[in-house]
Amino acid sequence: MAYLKRSPWIIHYDGSSCNGCDIEVLACLTPLYDVERFGIINTGNPKHADIFVVTGSVNEQNRQVIRNIYDQMPEPKVVAALGICACSGGIFRECYNVDGGMDKVIPVDVYIPGCPVRPEQIIDGVVTALGVLEEKRAKMKEKKQ
């Protein structure tokens, strides 16, 4: 049985985002969008999380932190890059202190562009991530056998 799709727990990390996307992430939890009806919970703990939702671009300061959070999450796990900064670096990509999108540090499964992303896009992105999560789980099970 695939329970994973019915209970995706999220960890949210703000890399170097301007806080615009982060406010939209939190908006998803409000009564208007209420993502908990899909079983989605915003945990603060990477060890409990299935989906790593990350905003902002990569720089020298947060590279280690992103890697660390990703490594602490138990398999199967997916990464969703939220907002154009996390996808490619956005308008900051030419800055001398910005390395680019999240895929410079960790493997990203779902790209959700937008500045900021709308809650509808976030929900759509997370649902796409669930498909990837399910694939990874099936692969993990095959490996075991």
Added chain:
Amino acid sequence: MISWEYGVAFLILAPIIGGLVAGIDRRITARMQGRVGPPILQSFYDVGKLFEKERAFVRASQNFYILGYLVFIIFSGALFFAGGDLLLVIFALTLSHVFLVVGAYSVTSPYALIGAERELIQLMAVEPMIILVSVGFYLATGSFYVSDIFSSTQPMILLLPGIFLGFFYALTMKLRKSPFDIATSHHAHQEIVKGVTTEFSGSTLGMVEIAHWYEAVLLLGITWLFFAWNPVVAVGAVVLVYIAEIFIDNTNARVKWGFALQSIWVVTLVFSVANLAFFYIG
């Protein structure tokens, strides 16, 4: 006197009832906050998911301690529903929580350590009240055996109103509800990462959840004893008590551990000691 078939029934039915209660709890909580809320079966999906995840752990011993936590909770619950000695039930319940604390200590993570310390504070806060509950039942019925208390025809709630109020106050902490959820909380993204459960993941965390279902059923069982003379009243009272706990959970911010400890001890002292004094005077 001890009928183990009820204990076995607890073993099988309690996770089903406990999981449903947890699901309904989340649904009612969502409605109180003006949200739709997750499906009623959400807690089962969550635990099912946790058993599908990778087994990641810091030390192998932590999994053993959590297994001990689950086993002793099941033992104390089964003993309770089989009609055993209430004191032994309470001590086994305490032992199970000690396993949880040792499990959290064994991982040497600062977040788990704070959670473990707070879990110990919770035990200290609640233990006098829980023991006084059994003392109250003994004075009212002359027996520590759950089967005797259960079959008593006297309405316990009228004999032990103070004890019941004190137990209700402590129940908030036992069920890990605000304002007393200092060790770990049901609500995500709260309280020092995740307190005592921070370092548990996958199936180990699933076992913690299942243990919590068993414990919730056991605690509601103790609540039932106060109303056991009339099953209809008992069902209504247990439902009412749980809804009241959800309401308190949603309307109170978490307090500091010092206040939690002091207020539970003061309530225990005032209500239950007054209640017990009544037995000796009256």
